[in-house]
Amino acid sequence: MPRVAISIDGPTASGKSTLAQGLSQALGLAFLDTGLTYRSLAYALTRESAETLRDDLAAVLDHRPEVYRAPGADEPAQRHGIFLRGEDITGKIWDASLDDNLKSVARDPGWRQAILRLHQDVTERYGDIVVVGRDVAVTLLPDADLRIYLTASLAVRRERRRAQYRDMRDRSVTVGPATERDVENRAAVRALPKSLEIPTTYLPASAVFAAALHGLRKFSAPRPVRQGKANNS
Ligand SMILES: Nc1ncnc2c1ncn2[C@@H]1O[C@H](COP(=O)(O)OP(=O)(O)O)[C@@H](O)[C@H]1O
Numbered sequence: 001m002p003r004v005a006i007s008i009d010g011p012t013a014s015g016k017s018t019l020a021q022g023l024s025q026a027l028g029l030a031f032l033d034t035g036l037t038y039r040s041l042a043y044a045l046t047r048e049s050a051e052t053l054r055d056d057l058a059a060v061l062d063h064r065p066e067v068y069r070a071p072g073a074d075e076p077a078q079r080h081g082i083f084l085r086g087e088d089i090t091g092k093i094w095d096a097s098l099d100d101n102l103k104s105v106a107r108d109p110g111w112r113q114a115i116l117r118l119h120q121d122v123t124e125r126y127g128d129i130v131v132v133g134r135d136v137a138v139t140l141l142p143d144a145d146l147r148i149y150l151t152a153s154l155a156v157r158r159e160r161r162r163a164q165y166r167d168m169r170d171r172s173v174t175v176g177p178a179t180e181r182d183v184e185n186r187a188a189v190r191a192l193p194k195s196l197e198i199p200t201t202y203l204p205a206s207a208v209f210a211a212a213l214h215g216l217r218k219f220s221a222p223r224p225v226r227q228g229k230a231n232n233s
């Protein structure tokens with residue numbers, strides 16, 4: 001049973017990875033960025049047949065999450081790494097030419113199911129974890145201690161992504177409005193217990209981090225003992 005499991009959902013450039021990285025470092029957790037698996041599969045499809053990948057994705061693709069083994073550690077004990085048949089492809093999954101493959105993978109329920117199974121293996125192996133990505137609260141971490149949904153206006157998300165990738169010519173900076181999937185996902189997270197929506201448009205990353213920690217404390221605090229009428233007399 002994990003000591004702590006946190007899910008972070010939200011649209012592109014709402015600050016999911018930034019918050020996850022901060023929480024995993026502060027609390028000494030693993031950090032699984034599920035978007036990296038979607039990107040890796042988009043890349044793997046340029047090298048392997050869809051049939052081979054569908055048959056047993058975990059046998060071909062290895063996603064090693066970032067891991068902080070102690071709260072407050074300066075450096076992770078392990079950095080994010082994606083391996084295709086043992087070859088490190090972590091640096092190859094960002095090219096904008098993979099965008100079409102990425103969209104097909106994300107839309108296909110069969111691929112989503114295969115990726116979910118791979119992620120379930122990872123969360124079982126690593127235990128205490130922060131997981132980032134669309135739909136993870138609903139599909140991957142049904143027992144999370146805290147479910148975060150981040151929002152930010154489209155203009156702010158576009159500006160964040162543009163600034164983030166300013167010096168990286170191969171990366172796609174396209175950021176669109178929240179998709180139908182984002183809207184459904186937001187409603188689904190809201191309906192779950194221990195969920196916290198953080199509107200980040202006007203909040204610096206440090207304030208988002210503080211709000212998340214506050215939520216974690218609130219939801220993990222023991223419930224106050226109710227005083228019955230008989231005890232109050
Ligand atoms: N609250 C915030 N305020 C301003 N910039 C932020 C905030 N959160 C994240 N950023 C910056 O915005 C960019 C996108 O954040 P990122 O965490 O990669 O988003 P996501 O994982 O949701 O796509 C990064 O450059 C990050 O430093």
Ligand SMILES: Nc1ccn([C@H]2C[C@H](O)[C@@H](COP(=O)(O)OP(=O)(O)O)O2)c(=O)n1
Nearest residue numbers: 011012013034035036038106133134135136
């Ligand atoms: N759990 C996930 C993670 C990513 N995806 C899809 C949607 C995203 O456009 C791509 C790439 O993920 P990534 O985390 O890099 O994307 P964002 O920065 O959040 O837009 O994969 C998904 O459908 N479900």
